Amino acid sequence: MLDRDTVLTATERVLRRHGPAKANVVDVARELGVSHAAVYRHFASKSDLREAVVRRWLGNARDELAEITRSAQPPADRLRSWLTALFEVKRAAVDEDSELFATFGLLAAESGSAPSEHVADLLAQLTGIITDGVSSGAFAAGDPEATARAVFDATAVFHHPAHATHWSRPGTEARLAAVCDLVLAGLRT
Structure with a gap:
């Protein structure tokens, strides 16, 4: 049975294979073995399909x-865990499939x-948390x-896709830990 989730999964495969410029609904239908209707x-x-893919991602x-x-x-522990997890989720997405990560960046834009x-x-x-x-x-x-906005902005280098090329560099985790220490020191009473 064809459902939204199945269509979205097929769309991701098509985007990976063809890229966002060439992928279209006909390709998705072909991937699923159904008509584009x-x-x-x-x-x-x-555009609705692409928006749904971005939302799911x-x-x-x-x-x-x-x-x-x-x-x-x-x-304090929750804030550090949250900031670290945000970084790890984003970095894992790049490490697992950098081309798909770039595609999602284009679609999100x-x-x-x-x-x-x-x-x-x-x-x-x-x-x-705050x-x-x-x-x-x-x-x-x-x-x-x-x-919260200030903390988010201060840590953007660890989660904004524009900085993705830096996430795998040696010492990035230590730099994030140092920024977390600084943020937490500033928040403590």
Whole structure:
């Protein structure tokens, strides 16, 4: 039975094989052994299909990070774990399939609202951790939302795709640990 998830998985294979410039709905249908009309039953257009692929890809990282957000760790440990996991998820995506990572980057750049919604989700998770830290007395932050944005921006070199070529360099984990130490020192009461 053809469902959205099956179409998205096939679309990823087609994107990997043909790249974003050449991949189209007919190629996806051919990959699935169905007519292109069958694909259009699940996605109204090629751009809707691409947007859904980007959402699914970004959702994988978001969901893993949400687990950390809900953990029982103290806020400082949770924040360090969250920042480290964000880096590891992004680096693993590059290491596992750098061409597909680049393809997703191109699709995200032409995507509608998926990337900005993804960042909003991540900022909400960070805000939750920082709010918990303020509530427990572990962090001093006047505005947890603004502080979350500052932490996100300060660590961008470890999660923004523009910096992906640096993630596998020796010492990157140590640099991230040093930035986490600095951020946590700044947040402590």
